[in-house]
Amino acid sequence: MKILLVGEYSRLHNSLKEGLIALGHTVTLVSTGDAFKGYPSDVLLKPRYNSGISKKLKVGLFKLFGLDITSRSLKKQFFQQQEKFKGFDVVQLINESPFGILPKYEKEIISILKNNNSKLFLLSCGTDYISVKYAYEKKFRYSIFTPFFDGKISEKEFFPVLKYLKPEYKKLHDFVFENVDGIIASDLDYDIPLIGNAKYLGLIPNPINTEKLKYHPLPIKEKIIIFHGVNRANYFKKGNDYFEAALELIQKKYPSKVKIISTENIPYSEYIEKYNSAHILLDQVFAYDQGYNALEAMAKGKVVFTGAEKEFLDHYNLKEDEVCLNALPNIEKLVEKLSWLIENPEMIEKIGKNANFFIEKQHNFKKIAESYIEAWQ
Structure with missing residues (x-):
């Protein structure tokens, strides 16, 4: 075609x-x-x-x-x-x-x-x-x-x-x-x-090129690295204010255990490079399902805070926190979930593996392309 x-x-x-x-x-x-x-x-x-x-x-x-x-x-x-x-x-x-x-x-x-x-x-x-x-x-x-x-x-x-x-x-x-x-x-x-x-x-789920975005498990050596990328035009729409408030509390609570990387309005190629070293990525709050940035990070084995509501879990037959974490518009809940990961670092590796497997199964770009061809015909 x-x-x-x-x-x-x-x-x-x-x-x-x-x-x-x-x-x-x-x-x-x-x-x-x-x-x-x-x-x-x-x-x-x-x-x-x-x-x-x-x-x-x-x-x-x-x-x-x-x-x-x-x-x-x-x-x-x-x-x-x-x-x-x-x-x-x-x-x-x-x-x-x-x-x-x-x-x-x-x-x-x-x-x-x-x-x-x-x-x-x-x-x-x-x-x-x-x-x-x-x-x-x-x-x-x-x-x-x-x-x-x-x-x-x-x-x-x-x-x-x-x-x-x-x-x-x-x-x-x-x-x-x-x-x-x-x-x-x-x-x-x-x-x-x-x-x-x-x-x-x-x-038809978003297509993710899993050949370009390879799974890279990151051992936790000294600190757990958390990445937060901001698109200033969508600051409140994505719930970045909730993430920033939660990160401020996490930094105070675990000063020797975490490193936070924050960026703003950077090109895609630079954005991808910036979060490569991160274990956790904060994507968006006001969503039921994952956006594109979240899915690409999940393909790489990151633990992503994003949309993962009950509707999403039911649709893909998943358990809560199995492949990503549901980011609610609640600072206390965000701090609670981040604290859980920091205090249980083995869960970061487990969720990261699950995330990569989920993307390969549900979002592989060739399988998704086949679904589009069927729909168009």
């Missing part, structure tokens, strides 16, 4: 591409690289006017005329190369808004893709109308909206999420759902809101 993957989040489409190629398919990936993370892409569209004087000009033009010159620039780059995006058996969008530009421009791009290729599919693996609406209506026990409801994030700061509830994004959502041949979710946080939708094809 000839496949076009449109957009990128957290290296998901890159790993899927590697799995599909390993199965003998031809794959092209077009994306913006996912901001500062800098993921590779066969066709890289470059967001412009996002820093310095040009950003001030962009903001001014948008306020005065509703004109987004970054969106227009990305649309122009796409249309200049549109012949590269025609004649595919399957096109998959990473999101309803795969390039993160104004809905009217996304519609134009998606129309080109729909009209010049055989099948069009949508992947639900990030904020979109359905998942945001579900969380906004408090149907989850907790969600990325929890810090917003708690007043930790202003409406302006939370705009990248709230925008999906605006009329223009609802229209984009309707347009995409009308035109796609099917919708796939990458984990339970996106699966649950989609259950019952006529075009929903089901959950």
Whole structure:
């Protein structure tokens, strides 16, 4: 098959591409690289006017005329190369808004893709109308909206999420759902809101390239190393404030037993290197299932604090703390779980082994690629 993957989040489409190629398919990936993370892409569209004087000009033009010159620039780059995006058996969008530009421009791009290729599919693996609406209506026990409801994030700061509830994004959502041949979710946080939708094809777990991310058990010599990587734009949304408060208490409680590594807004390649020496990784709080960073760390045998709610345990027939630790929005609980690991270091090795085995079994990039092929057909 000839496949076009449109957009990128957290290296998901890159790993899927590697799995599909390993199965003998031809794959092209077009994306913006996912901001500062800098993921590779066969066709890289470059967001412009996002820093310095040009950003001030962009903001001014948008306020005065509703004109987004970054969106227009990305649309122009796409249309200049549109012949590269025609004649595919399957096109998959990473999101309803795969390039993160104004809905009217996304519609134009998606129309080109729909009209010049055989099948069009949508992947639900990030904020979109359905998942945001579900969380906004408090149907989850907790969600990325929890810090917003708690007043930790202003409406302006939370705009990248709230925008999906605006009329223009609802229209984009309707347009995409009308035109796609099917919708796939990458984990339970996106699966649950989609259950019952006529075009929903089901959950296919995130693909992890287990050939690139080798299992590296780390002996605990002097100190247990804990890694906490922060994406400043998602600080409260990921629950980083809970992690930082817990780490401060852990540092005081076990000064001679732990070493804490903290980073902020670093490219993917550097991020991976930074956490290689860690035994424990703190990923995110407000989730029922693991995100991509958590899964990659689990493949390497790290003990990860992330989403591992009852729904996740039931879905994969797992026990609590078997492959990762459920990170709750509760500082006391986080300290309790971290303390348990520090005082029982043999559990770090055990959970790390289990984590690696789980990724090999449930997230292997070639097996997942096969599942996508079945869904697309």
